[in-house]
Amino acid sequence: MSEAAVTVDGVTLSYDGEPVVDDVTFSLPAATLVGVVGPNGAGKSTLIKAMVGTKKPDRGQVLLFGRPADNERGALTYVPQRGAVDWDFPITAGEVVRQGRFQSTGLLGRFGADDRKAVQKAMESVEITDLRHRQIGALSGGQQQRVFLARALAQGGELFILDEPFAGVDAATESAIVDVLRALRDSGKTVVVVHHDLMTVTDYFDRLVLLNRNLIACGPTNEVFNEDSLRDTYGGRVAIVTKSGDDARAEK
Amino acid sequence: MMALIEWLVAPWQWGDWMWRGMLTVHLVAIGCAVLGVFLYLRRMSLLADALAHVALPGIVAAFLVSGSLDAPIMLAGAIVVGLVSAISIETLASRPNIRSDAAIGIVFTSFFAVGVILLSTVVRDAHIDTHCLLFGDLLGVSDRAMFLVVTVVPAVLMLVVVFYRWLAVSSFDLRFASAIGIPVVAVNYGLMTAVTVTAVAGFEAVGAILVIALIIVPGATAHLLADRLITMIAWSVAHAIVSSWVGMYVAIAVNTSAAGAIVVVGGALYLAAFLFAPRHGRIVMLLRRRARRRHDITPTS
Amino acid sequence: MLANLYIERAREFFYFQYDFVAYALGASVLVGIVCGLVGTFLVLRGFSLIGDATGHATLPGVAGAFVITGVQHPVALLAGALVSGGLGALTVGVFSRGPRVRPDAAIGIVLSVFFGVGIVLLAYIQGLETGRQAGLEQFLFGNAAAITPGQFWGLVVVGAILCAAIAVFYRPLALMTFDEAYAKAMGINTMALEIGLLAALSVAVVISIQAVGVILVAAMLIIPPSTGRFLSGRLSMVILWSMVLGGLSGALGAFISYLFAGVATGPAMVLAATGFFVVALLFGPQGGVVTQSIRRRRRQASVAPGGAS
Structure with missing residues (x-):
């Protein structure tokens, strides 16, 4: 077996001393399409932040391709939740996609022919080339999500991490995005997706990480996606308690 | 026509102060606009308000420590106190029961109050002119003020x-920015420092309120x-230039405060x-909405 | 020797040796109470700095009233302040709605542009050479000692009416502050209530500017309510704390300002209020820094008695 793309080793993450992810360990093989599933407040987004390197674990470590995550930033491409940006921002769809190249061009590096080609190809693969001169807020939710996916594609990398890419998008966009993610996996990339819709889980993902503060299960979808593990993940009282905790954090 | 040109040209012939004022106000205005x-x-617009106000205690504190009002010392004092206040605001705002706007209001008014009290007691004999710091003196810009602005x-x-690129990406999408390795915290404090420095440089010439x-x-x-x-950015700079020109001439014409x-x-x-903005102006939006309503009604009737 | 001077001054203050001291003290306490009351609703709605804009926006009214009437009559000046302050508060409301405008920028725009108009008018008055503009500049930082008995009782009456009005509308105001959409669904006219609150804000600001000045009045609207939030989790108690601490800050400010020559009442009041705030921030039962860390340590101790790590 090839080396794991992501290794999460005994990771604990907390806000204000309250652990939201507690001693989680798993690893994900390369060239797979992985879903991270769990109820609200299960710590999915927080775990993603630790993989991306924007939140430091209290304990444990995250390895990407066998090396500490900080050294492997160049290999990682992140698509944040769509809600986090400001739709009034004066920026066109094309400019958002161009931002994907800023990691390699640096501050003052020239935006060369390679960069332009990568941007163009990324826009073509999610079919937004016609929209490139539109201001980002003038696009529909689905089109906006395609723009952010295109930015990730333009950036390139070996590991793609997407935080709820299907939230608030129409069915056509959802299937278009899934097609792109599958194509990425088939070309040898590892794709990790935070996901909410249990109906589509078996259809979309090769592997699952079931999370509810602790790791419930991790493995091939057909093995771990069953009634027992779902009850453990979403079990009655726990879901309600953690939800209110989530709301309290959201207010901050 | 000739009379208009003459009226526009005349102030430049009245003395040095016109071009000095014009140069200073344009530089300050363009820097602030960008x-x-x-x-x-x-x-973070209101942070500008806060930073402009806390520069006063900064300048006073620098004078208390060093006993001098040289430009670099003044700037250093304002930067230090500005950063302290920015950090206090962020620390306060991170508490669950303090919103960021309240944090701004608490910190800058407290700092400003300290500055005002120090000015009226301990450093009464330092020649810090509160009136000038607040309102500026564009028609009599000193060498020192102009030197500060020009540098x-x-x-x-x-x-x-x-x-x-760092500024643009981190302003648009903070999470993406930090994921691709942009030092977003440093960019943030760098921007605040730049605002403080520009504001202080502009103070003596244009005053705190105009800087805001x-x-x-x-x-x-x-x-x-x-x-x-x-x-x-281009529109913003254009706005700065037009209001500086028109404002200066209006001030000269009716003999009032240029700032x-x-x-x-x-x-x-x-x-x-x-x-009246072409797409987002309220009148245009109103007309568009009315046109759409008419359009909606016509086919059914 | 110096200590004797201060003791003597303190004695004068507490025995109300001079009438103006009593009126200055009364006016400062009134400011603290009224601002504490109105400010609580603003702070809880996330509109803290609208008070700052309103305070600065009173300047053109004061100056304009002087230009129009040509005399420095307090009623005319305060009426002018009320008109332009209210206009400023409403303008923030108008500029904050819809696409491509930011509420925080709207506050900054109103604050600086209205103040700019005020500066233009002040400069014009200076040009008139009536030599009376010195009185107007007092409005910048406030001068409680200059308040006459007549003015003081006027302020008391207006302040009492304002408090009564807020008491009458307490329930809908509280509901709107907590959940505007729900209040609207219950049939409360939130628009009218909003305008009413902004009007109350303008009145509170106008009552205050003689004592604290237009630049620092925002502090008295923001700091005591923020202090109250650390002391109680109930709206009524937050308001009560805010009014009590606002009043106390006013009294302390008047005292400090009397004790130390050259210290204006406004900044002294603000610093007193900040002092209370810092204490509450550290030791307040609702999320105080020290309180919280003690609680966390206790919880951790009870969860892991051995202290595993």
Whole structure:
């Protein structure tokens, strides 16, 4: 077996001393399409932040391709939740996609022919080339999500991490995005997706990480996606308690 | 026509002060307008208000420590106190029961109160002119004030050019910015430092209140007109230049405060954009909505 | 020797040796109470700095009233302040709605542009050479000692009416502050209530500017309510704390300002209020820094008695 793309080793993450992810360990093989599933407040987004390197674990470590995550930033491409940006921002769809190249061009590096080609190809693969001169807020939710996916594609990398890419998008966009993610996996990339819709889980993902503060299960979808593990993940009282905790954090 | 040209040219012949004032106000206005765009987009406009106010205690503190009012010492004092207040604001705002606007209000008024008290007691004999710090004196810019502006503003603009990509990406999408390795915290404090330095450099010439207006109003106007960051910056600078010119001439014509006149002209330009901007102006939006309603009704009737 | 001077001054203050001291003290306490009351609703709605804009926006009214009437009559000046302050508060409301405008920038725009108009008018007055503009500049930082008995009782009456009005509308105001959409669904006219609150804010600001000045009045609207939030989790108690601490800050400010020559009442009041705030921030039962860390340590101790790590 090839080396794991992501290794999460005994990771604990907390806000204000309250652990939201507690001693989680798993690893994900390369060239797979992985879903991270769990109820609200299960710590999915927080775990993603630790993989991306924007939140430091209290304990444990995250390895990407066998090396500490900080050294492997160049290999990682992140698509944040769509809600986090400001739709009034004066920026066109094309400019958002161009931002994907800023990691390699640096501050003052020239935006060369390679960069332009990568941007163009990324826009073509999610079919937004016609929209490139539109201001980002003038696009529909689905089109906006395609723009952010295109930015990730333009950036390139070996590991793609997407935080709820299907939230608030129409069915056509959802299937278009899934097609792109599958194509990425088939070309040898590892794709990790935070996901909410249990109906589509078996259809979309090769592997699952079931999370509810602790790791419930991790493995091939057909093995771990069953009634027992779902009850453990979403079990009655726990879901309600953690939800209110989530709301309290959201207010901050 | 000739009379108009003569009227426009005349002030330049009355003495040095006209070109000195014009040069100073344009540099300050352009520097503020460019930084203001980023502050506006980051929803940090009111931090400009706060930083401009806390510069006063900064300057006073620098005088207390060093006993001098040299430009570099003044700037250093303002930067230190500005950063302390920015950090206090952020620390306060991170508590669950303090919103960020309340944090700004608490910190800058407290700092400002300390500054006012120190000015009226311990450092009464230092020649710090509160009136001048608040309102500026554009028609009598001192060598010192002009030197400050001429050195500081071009340096700040250079930094904006160099760090443009970092500023743009982190203003638009903070999470993506930190994921691709942009030092977002450093960019944030760098921007605040740049605002403080520009504000302090502009104080003596244009006063604290005009500095606040020059930072907030052009960016807000430009956002009503632009769909791209670079065009927004261009509109913002255009707003700064037009209000500086018109304001200076109005001030000369009716013999009033130049800083005040520039602010008023800038406010009028904002109002015009708010009402008449081609796509997002309120009048245009109203007409469009009415046209759409008529369009909706016609087919059914 | 110096200590004797201060003791003597303190004695004068507490025995109300001079009438103006009593009126200055009364006016400062009134400011603290009224601002504490109105400010609580603003702070809880996330509109803290609208008070700052309103305070600065009173300047053109004061100056304009002087230009129009040509005399420095307090009623005319305060009426002018009320008109332009209210106009400023409403303008923030108008500029904050819809696409491509930011509420925070709207506050900054109103604050600086209205103040700019005020500066233009002040400069014009200076040009008139009536030599009376010195009185107007007092409005910048406030001068409680200059308040006459007549003015003081006027302020008391207006302040009492304001408090009564807020008491009458307490329930809908509280509901709107907590959940505007729900209040609207219950049939409360939130628009009218909003305008009413902004009007109350303008009145509170106008009552205050003689004592604290237009630049620092925001502090008295923001700091005591923020202090109250650390002391109680109930709206009524937050309001009560805010009014009590606002009043106390006013009294302390008047005292400090009397004790130390050259210290204006406004900044002294603000610093007193900040002092209370810092204490509450550290030791307040609702999320105080020290309180919280003690609680966390206790919880951790009870969860892991051995202290595993």
